[in-house]
Amino acid sequence: MTTEIPILQRCSEYQDRIAIIDEQGKYTYATLLQDAQQVTHHLLSANRSLQEQPICFLVPPQYTYVQTQWGIWLSGGIAVPLAVSHPLAELEYVLEDTGTSFLIYHPIFEEKALALAEKFSIQLINILELPKVDINIALPEVQSGQGAMMVYTSGTTGKPKGVVTTHDNITAHIKALSEAWHWQKEDRIVNILPLHHVHGIVNVVASALWNGATCFMLSKFDLEKIWQLVEEDQLSVFMAVPTIYAKMIADYKTLLDTKKTQVQQSFRKMRLMVSGSAALPVSVLQEWEGISGHVLLERYGMTEIGMALSNSYTEKRIPGHVGKPLPFVQTRVVDADYKDVSTGTSGELLVKGPSVFSEYWQKPEATKEAFTKDGWFKTGDVVQENENGIYKILGRQSVDIIKTGGYKVSALEIEEVLREHSEVTECAVVGLPSDEWGQEIAAAMVLNDPQFDLELLKDWLKQRLAPYKKPVHWKMLDMLPKNAMGKVVKPEIVKLFL
Template sequence: MISLFNQSKNLPQKTAIIDHTGTFTYQHLNERSNDFAAYLLDGKSDLNDARVAFMVNPGMDYVTVQWGIWKAGGIAVPLSISYPLPSLIYVLEDTGADIVVVGPEFEELLQSYVLEKEKRWIVITANSEFENQGQLPDVSGDRGAMILYTSGTTSLPKGVLTTHDTIESQISTLIQAWEWTEEDRTVCVLPLHHVHGIINVVSCALWSGATVYFNYPFDPDGIFQLFVEEKINVFMAVPTIYFKLIQTFDGYSEDQKQEVSNSFKKVRLMISGSAALPVSVMEKWQSISGHYLLERYGMTEIGMAISNPYRGERRAGFIGQPLPKVEVRLVDESNRAVENGQPGEIQIKGPSVFKEYWGKPEATAKSFTLDGWFKTGDIAVVEEGYFRILGRDSVDIIKSGGYKISALEIEEVLRKHPEIKDCAVVGILNEEWGELVAGALVVNSILSFSDLNQWIRTQMPAYKTPKKYLIVDELPRNAMGKVVKNEVKGLFSN
């Protein structure tokens, strides 16, 4: 049996999940996911790594579907609930998913496409009943488990395939490092088509026998109320969420502020990740909560690899030290190890590293060295045993609000607009978002930014769309005709 499911049998009456529809025990989760797995099988003995895409709001139904896919021997493909149809179709076609599961909120968006392509269509609600029709397969750890999509240096996202063994390693590493127990209570405020929400929060909690609250849609007042009522003692978020919580806190009365601040004394762990945490946000949050946020470093391809210690010194601006079972090295452009104190690319090896990019053997091969190290593309330096990120080796990756975004993908969409002749997309520093997605445009005629925003949001997810635009006569280029992105960034500071 997949290790993630152990607590569903060991602690049957313990509360596993609390969402807007109710409170659910581990026994309920186990039985409901078993029933859904049998329903997926539909008389088959094993899905045999069939890809099952699902678009379900965070909560009990989401976990039921994900666990059910795994128990039936399928590969889970979580779809972002904020994606427009073109982005969803790309994932469905790239994975070749033949089964699509949706919550009722997403029926209208996807149904026509799915039925036209003759895929199996399942709508799940809190009241859905699935008859358990027989024995579930024995799924080995080396089989494919999940495909998550990540932006790379190419214009289109790549599917990151992990196995059950990979996921088990990613989870167990964090259980050990961050000392999860069945007494923990956490809240998920993170997207569940990313490793941060799926692995770090939900899976770590359920592996440990802890309780997960789901706060959806994100509600800062609701989060603070959970703290005040002492319902959570572990909290994980991205810098953008901490920024929004600080803004909400600043609007409270003095009595409210005192009540919230006092409640943080019962919290054992607060973590920030997925983007660099501005020191100003770190300091402000510490003044509010008394907690020095734990920063860590990870990627879709590797799970978490480096972390500040749970017990020990945490350093602002540093991502910490390698986690258990994770090998880390820094190398130069010739793939040679750098001397202490010198910058180099972070490379990772260990059981937490993904298997392959789905359907892209060349991209997979390019991402690994000949001796099996995964090339992250992030540049760091080690100072007194702690890693500090310096940046990426590509200016075409933007980290905004906890997401890693491909500038090339956005440029490709912008160029489809009839009034845009050329464009360059960059990330510019921003305290709230880490980096703000910004687009420099060469246009044919007068262009309304409001109309452009409405148009682009029909083409791609909102978090990828530029938040700032600039009209220019021409883009800065080098002698080879390539756009010089650092000069484009400078245009936004003029």
């Protein structure tokens, strides 16, 4: 097999090493590359190349996920991972937005796949039922500057946007993390994160495979299995979001003393533990250090830029801070006029570098708006840089972006869905501070019938919003607080909940 895709070129050097271990077995790099070509054969058919067509796939976080992703890449397509937790309505939006011709699915999601195929003119491919074919086929030329992946992210415009990254973008992202976090081929990591976000896709899985390491893949979050891997000294690197660390701390307290001792000893043999995707409460950091002996390495990134900032692998880490720019990343802190501010002054973080995305899918105006005139990406995050060049994230510029449990959620998207219900006259969604989740989603509403059963509304939402997007706090009001211009004042709504 010959390919210009950097990660696949790199992985072809590892051949007999174990790449992935999941519930079904162990798979070498050679097997993974061969199985990916089976996917390529069925995608290409009579075509010579997919020429950057988006290909959606609905596959759990296991070996078949990577097989599918790599098969799409070898075909010259853009891999679009669908969120396995999302209801049909959200999956329909992505299929319609991408205009995909294919949906690759795992049979555990067959019901959803059939429903999507009925609505859209797409070809279904069952990843477990690919007839074996001769893989000695001519592969299309794929340039490293071509589109490789599209991940959907929430924004202030409501509906999610497809963030297109090239093979070069992904490669730059992986190289920066490999250098900063000292990845090595002897490493072993477990993925316990959703694979429709870059945290799991790139930071964990792709970074491990780039370096010839082994990645355990769990189809679902399973504390018993995680403790087993830890006790058996199977892991050298561990990455999670703050909510997972909080859950593990709570569960650790219920373990027998002998098991606690074994877990502690095993944690201390590991070389790196990372927390990201949401602010890490200092209390969680301190408790985890007491259990594991590790000061969690905090870092900062976004779907559009990959990882941009990271605390040091070797030097002292400062709680509540996310470190310095990673290799190849340039940063600036600016005021409202995009002029640089002095050290210690808060401002918006701007980022430039080879890992920054290429475009929002078919949204040229949104893409243009995301950058300054001289090409810096506007993160929308307010930061402060200290005299040592170490950054602290202070929050979002927009109150309409809620960061909960590692997910970035658009309040406007939730409001848009709520307003579709016949009983909802007005609504406003806000984020409330939470030590465990970073923020929790809250909805204030004016209803046609004040006596309407809220449980009916919650059941209705199950079919329309992913679990992590659903409000957990509710307040029924006679009217929403508004300013003189008639605009809802969201800080006042937060006060009503608090």
